[in-house]
Amino acid sequence: MCTGACSKFIAVPLYVLALVSVICNIILFFPDFKTQYAASSEGVEMLTPEVKYMGGLIGGGIMVLIPAIHIHLTSADKCCANRCGMFLSIGFAAAGVLGAVYSLSVASLGLANGPVCLWSNELNPIPTWGAPFANSSGSYLTEKDIWNWCKEPKNVVQFNMGLFSTLLVAACVELVLCTIQMVNGLFGCICGTCAGKE
Numbered sequence: 001m002c003t004g005a006c007s008k009f010i011a012v013p014l015y016v017l018a019l020v021s022v023i024c025n026i027i028l029f030f031p032d033f034k035t036q037y038a039a040s041s042e043g044v045e046m047l048t049p050e051v052k053y054m055g056g057l058i059g060g061g062i063m064v065l066i067p068a069i070h071i072h073l074t075s076a077d078k079c080c081a082n083r084c085g086m087f088l089s090i091g092f093a094a095a096g097v098l099g100a101v102y103s104l105s106v107a108s109l110g111l112a113n114g115p116v117c118l119w120s121n122e123l124n125p126i127p128t129w130g131a132p133f134a135n136s137s138g139s140y141l142t143e144k145d146i147w148n149w150c151k152e153p154k155n156v157v158q159f160n161m162g163l164f165s166t167l168l169v170a171a172c173v174e175l176v177l178c179t180i181q182m183v184n185g186l187f188g189c190i191c192g193t194c195a196g197k198e
Helices: 003-028 055-073 083-113 144-149 156-191
Strands: 117-119 128-130 150-152
Touching: 003 055, 003 083, 003 156, 055 083, 055 156, 083 156, 144 150, 150 156
Parallel strands: none
Antiparallel strands: 117 128, 117 150
16 A cells, blocks of 8 residues: 555544544533533532543544644645655644544543532532542442442433543544554655555
């Protein structure tokens, strides 16, 4: 496979992954699919802090989408399908790697700390807003019996786990694809893009 065709093969999944990351990050702002939790009420934060870091929107989304566009252009005839375009794709792919690492870090942190919710248990019988699993080092992920500590938003633990896990997987794949493009860009810079050759 020539370097230009490889670039196209890499760019198309990056578009999809960037879109998935943006959508997941936006949905995270609306636990239980309600808008009331997005705004703090009387100084009480009702939204998981990692959502506001916008790892999926900025890191896995914009910082991967822009490189994906350039990487895709390196496979187009009479555009960036030349040694210079491939050289530039190395830098763009490196920016994509940074974005993917940021998204990966935020998603990991979101999973480790758990959601912010209105919670109570035997030791804390009065429902209060906070992050009940913040000091659990992510062990709450396998202890389903304590998920019912969160009373509101409904099913927020599963909601956050599903979306942050999706962001985590998307960021890992973006990281791999952008790293492959850096190597592909190096070969394209040295050997050319095979434009017009079969």
